[in-house]
Amino acid sequence: MGMTITEKILAYHAGKERVEPGELINCRLDVVLANDITAPVAITEFEKLGLNEVFDREKVVLVPDHFTPNKDIKSAEQARYVREFARKYGIINYFEIGRMGIEHCLLPQEGLVLPGDLVIGADSHTCTYGALGAFATGVGSTDMAAGMATGEAWFKVPETIKFVYYGKMPRWLSGKDLILYTIGDIGVDGARYMAMEFTGEAIRELSMDNRFTMANMAIEAGGKNGIIEPDEITLAYVKQRAKRPYRLFQSDPDARYAEVREYNVSRLEPQVAFPHLPENTRPVSEAQGITIDQVVIGSCTNGRLEDLQIAAGIMKGKKVHPEIRVIVIPGTQEIYLEALRQGLVEVFIEAGAAVSTPTCGPCLGGHMGILAKGEKALATTNRNFVGRMGHPESEVYLASPAVAAASAVLGRIAAPWEVIK
Amino acid sequence: MIFRGKVHKFGADIDTDAIIPARYLNTSDPRELARHCMEDADPAFPEKVVEGDIIVAGKNFGCGSSREHAPLAIQAAGVSCVVATSFARIFYRNAINIGLPILECEAAVEDARPGDELEIDLNGGNIRNLTLGKAYQATPFPGFMQEIMARGGLINYIKERMKSGA
Numbered sequence: 001m002g003m004t005i006t007e008k009i010l011a012y013h014a015g016k017e018r019v020e021p022g023e024l025i026n027c028r029l030d031v032v033l034a035n036d037i038t039a040p041v042a043i044t045e046f047e048k049l050g051l052n053e054v055f056d057r058e059k060v061v062l063v064p065d066h067f068t069p070n071k072d073i074k075s076a077e078q079a080r081y082v083r084e085f086a087r088k089y090g091i092i093n094y095f096e097i098g099r100m101g102i103e104h105c106l107l108p109q110e111g112l113v114l115p116g117d118l119v120i121g122a123d124s125h126t127c128t129y130g131a132l133g134a135f136a137t138g139v140g141s142t143d144m145a146a147g148m149a150t151g152e153a154w155f156k157v158p159e160t161i162k163f164v165y166y167g168k169m170p171r172w173l174s175g176k177d178l179i180l181y182t183i184g185d186i187g188v189d190g191a192r193y194m195a196m197e198f199t200g201e202a203i204r205e206l207s208m209d210n211r212f213t214m215a216n217m218a219i220e221a222g223g224k225n226g227i228i229e230p231d232e233i234t235l236a237y238v239k240q241r242a243k244r245p246y247r248l249f250q251s252d253p254d255a256r257y258a259e260v261r262e263y264n265v266s267r268l269e270p271q272v273a274f275p276h277l278p279e280n281t282r283p284v285s286e287a288q289g290i291t292i293d294q295v296v297i298g299s300c301t302n303g304r305l306e307d308l309q310i311a312a313g314i315m316k317g318k319k320v321h322p323e324i325r326v327i328v329i330p331g332t333q334e335i336y337l338e339a340l341r342q343g344l345v346e347v348f349i350e351a352g353a354a355v356s357t358p359t360c361g362p363c364l365g366g367h368m369g370i371l372a373k374g375e376k377a378l379a380t381t382n383r384n385f386v387g388r389m390g391h392p393e394s395e396v397y398l399a400s401p402a403v404a405a406a407s408a409v410l411g412r413i414a415a416p417w418e419v420i421k
Numbered sequence: 422m423i424f425r426g427k428v429h430k431f432g433a434d435i436d437t438d439a440i441i442p443a444r445y446l447n448t449s450d451p452r453e454l455a456r457h458c459m460e461d462a463d464p465a466f467p468e469k470v471v472e473g474d475i476i477v478a479g480k481n482f483g484c485g486s487s488r489e490h491a492p493l494a495i496q497a498a499g500v501s502c503v504v505a506t507s508f509a510r511i512f513y514r515n516a517i518n519i520g521l522p523i524l525e526c527e528a529a530v531e532d533a534r535p536g537d538e539l540e541i542d543l544n545g546g547n548i549r550n551l552t553l554g555k556a557y558q559a560t561p562f563p564g565f566m567q568e569i570m571a572r573g574g575l576i577n578y579i580k581e582r583m584k585s586g587a
């Protein structure tokens with residue numbers, strides 16, 4: 001019996017020939033990540049162990065991205081706590097404001113996560129790196145503290161659900177739509193404790209940016225990890241960034257899956273997730289006309305260069321609807337600079353949108369675009385829980401950058417083809 | 422460990438933003454977190470909850486973010502145990518790691534009504550609804566996790582392992 005890519009990566013890091021779903025194993029870690037919200041709790045736990053050093057100064061990654069640039073005094077204290085820890089223990093991969101980015105956009109860009117890696121992060125969207133053919137999963141701060149100390153973590157080997165996407169992608173369809181559709185199909189706990197393996201001809205054609213978007217939202221279906229086997233597109237992305245060796249794993253043809261689900265993408269419409277769960281998805285044609293107060297284009301789901309290119313392509317030469325505000329947040333400084341060079345930032349500003357320095361900001365209702373009571377937003381982010389972007393009586397709709405840009409122009413939820421004929 | 426307390430009942434898919442909204446995450450002080458515990462699911466909860474009370478909820482409790490502030494807030498609010506139909510993966514892990522007792526038991530969840538008195542024997546996974554006079558058996562934890570819990574969480578567990586050089 002063969003193994004899935006997830007099982008192979010786990011087995012490799014546990015020093016075993018093979019592993020079986022359900023088995024409890026101890027694994028070596030390649031990267032241990034935390035942010036300005038989760039690191040403080042992890043640091044306090046780590047200090048309880050009374051150690052003089054972390055297991056590896058290069059493999060611990062700290063990114064202040066949630067409430068930064070510091071939104072208030074308390075956030076500033078948290079950020080300082082993380083900064084001082086990074087200095088004290090000589091953490092090499094600490095990213096200060098001005099050089100940072102949203103963690104899950106930043107780590108792949110910097111070549112810190114590579115195919116075949118095993119990564120834990122004290123952030124649930126750590127699953128993003130599965131797009132590179134790595135096993136990456138979110139944990140809490142105590143797991144992060146233990147990981148910093150020992151370079152190891154325990155795992156229960158998950159069963160895998162295989163998602164096969166076939167057919168040709170229609171013009172405005174993106175990775176965001178595929179993953180929203182999938183979550184709508186299986187529900188927010190449809191893949192609880194399981195690995196989600198995305199495959200099929202439509203995935204093979206997807207750009208890295210779209211693949212990151214898909215793996216990013218595996219957690220929204222309860223998944224332990226989302227993963228895509230590495231191919232030429234992965235290698236082209238990784239080659240220019242890697243500073244250490246990496247390993248390519250593939251699922252065996254006779255690997256065992258808990259379930260296989262197939263989707264024909266050729267007839268899919270862009271998707272919109274209605275409040276207050278990512279599983280409440282409907283085709284955009286059933287959402288057209290819902291008025292909104294704010295559009296947010298950004299986050300670790302859709303704050304990458306291609307996302308900004310698509311949004312700018314739709315907004316170019318047009319104006320933001322007078323009754324709404326639009327906030328665009330590039331995922332990292334590198335993406336920001338490239339968007340500037342390509343004239344995308346100019347398009348957004350001329351249209352009447354605000355462009356922000358990289359931050360999680362409104363995605364988690366932190367700052368930079370909080371909703372008032374009763375307000376509605378359409379966002380390219382990943383969660384639309386009650387109160388996620390502000391007041392408990394505000395509402396968030398989730399969609400792709402193309403739908404977000406079209407909605408920005410028309411002032412209501414809109415399909416891209418309404419703006420670009 | 423035996424717990425006894427009154428039931429606070431919640432529905433399915435209670436997410437971490439409902440347990441502790443992100444707007445309060447500019448601190449990790451458990452007492453401050455406790456003041457806003459479950460606020461977006463039941464604004465009166467922080468006022469109502471008393472030491473030893475038990476949260477009973479439907480499937481996928483704790484879905485969403487990885488914030489350990491969620492189990493910490495529940496623990497600091499004085500809740501002795503969370504019984505749910507099922508837990509989201511990261512919440513499950515975090516609860517064990519910080520030593521917040523949790524149990525999965527669908528039948529106990531279905532029957533329990535707000536205000537019912539529960540008695541829970543964590544080691545055996547036995548739940549008794551004293552108000553209804555009914556007993557239930559929850560899925561027991563794997564031995565390895567029981568060991569972490571018995572030592573009061575993952576950090577103590579590792580400390581001991583490091584001491585013994587294992």
Ligand code: SF4
Nearest residue numbers: 125299300360363364
């Ligand atoms: S952008 Fe949103 S989902 Fe992503 S790490 Fe930041 S807060 Fe979390």
